Amino acid sequence: MxxxxxxxxxxxxxxxxxxxxxxxxxxxxxxxxxxxxxxxxxxxxxxxxxxxxxxxxxxxxxxxxxxxxxxxxxxxxxxxxxxxxxxxxxxxxxxxxxxxxxxxxxxxxxxxxxxxxxxxxxxxxxxxxxxxxxxxxxxxxxxxxxxxxxxxPKRIELASRALQEKVDPTHGAPTKGNLEDFLRNYNQIEMLLSEYGSSSSITSSLYSSRPVRRTSNVRLAEILMRNERISQLLFSKLRDLITLRNSIIHGADPVVSSEIVAASQQVLSELGVALRVEP
Known part of the structure; x- marks a missing residue:
């Protein structure tokens, strides 16, 4: 490499x-x-x-x-x-x-x-x-x-790997986490964020004068934090999970640590409680 x-x-x-x-x-x-x-x-x-x-x-x-x-x-x-x-x-x-x-x-x-x-x-x-x-x-x-x-030509891939090293530095450890569990938790987190954006009419209000474009997960999480629906700590955890998932789909190693899998489950639970939805 x-x-x-x-x-x-x-x-x-x-x-x-x-x-x-x-x-x-x-x-x-x-x-x-x-x-x-x-x-x-x-x-x-x-x-x-x-x-x-x-x-x-x-x-x-x-x-x-x-x-x-x-x-x-x-x-x-x-x-x-x-x-x-x-x-x-x-x-x-x-x-x-x-x-x-x-x-x-x-x-x-x-x-x-x-x-x-x-x-x-x-x-x-x-x-x-x-x-x-x-x-x-x-x-x-x-x-x-x-x-x-x-x-x-591999600038995006190299940048994605660097981000992965920053967010999940122990992904190369002998004891690895289950990637499927991580992606499953992330998809549920993304669904919660998407449902919040739809129910709050955020997308339509932000893009009322032009074709509707889906609000990014990071932006939705930031809106939740600024409206005091989630804490700064939970927002940081959400930000890291979003960064890691995006890095994996753009060239980073498709491997996660067990700590990240546990963190994704914890974030899913905390986000569900914050939005009053059972994960």
Whole structure:
């Protein structure tokens, strides 16, 4: 199974790579330099690097805007994709913020290197040149990783598995729960939520000016909580069960822990009591 690094891990990895490259190349340049660039060469090198990086970053940002709209469309058409799509949006946003900061850092180092070169070659100039070019290379690597991560054909499946690990971290334990019992409990929970939505005319009131679209289970549970029909704790449990079930149907392992099965039975009972319905 493909390893999917978390954004924090990627940030530390790319930052560490830049620091390593900057330190190694600066030390090499200060002690045993292979190339010595004059002022015109340095100006040309950094101005060209900045233009290339700006173009690549701009195209990446533009393409991502269209891709994000496509994700939103998929989420609108299939409510069970909501959790996976939202997790992908958070992931991509975090990575894009990091790339933006790193690109700006590269531009700053490029300007400093060109400005410092006019004052003559020194150790600081060597450090700026090597750090700037290391930042340029690291930025391109980060952008490349981001692009391939965004266009991955298994992005929904990988996001679903990550959500499953978060909601049910013990699903891989030797003692597993019965998936049929979990799905049976969930279907009854969904039926209770649906009946509440129908009896309360929530769907028709929310979508009176356009074609009727079923209110999502998460939204119905949130309405129950805000109307104090269920507690915040029960809402959180409902949210986790909905997330897990949606993750399973979109590529997560079709395995649940015994704790989740017991939790689904408990949630079903508590929801039935809250809505005054015998489960």
């Amino acid at each position: 493909r390893v999917r690094w978390q954004p924090k891990t990627l940030i530390f990895a790319f930052s560490g790579l830049w620091l390593f490259l900057s330190g190694a190349t600066s030390l090499w340049g200060a002690t045993a330099s292979i190339l010595r660039l004059n002022e015109n060469q340095i100006l040309y090198l950094f101005s060209t690097s900045a233009q290339v990086l700006a173009g690549v970053y701009g195209l990446t940002l533009t393409g991502f805007v269209f891709f994000r709209n496509e994700l939103s469309r998929e989420e609108f058409e299939d409510e069970t994709l909501a959790d996976a799509v939202e997790s992908l949006k958070r992931r991509y946003f975090t990575m894009l913020v990091f790339i933006t900061v790193f690109v700006l850092l590269t531009f700053a180092l490029s300007n400093l290197a060109m400005a410092k070169e006019s004052g003559g070659h020194s150790l600081i100039t060597t450090l700026l040149i090597n750090s700037g070019q290391s930042a340029f290379g690291t930025s391109l690597l980060a952008i490349s990783y981001f692009i391939f991560d965004v266009i991955s």
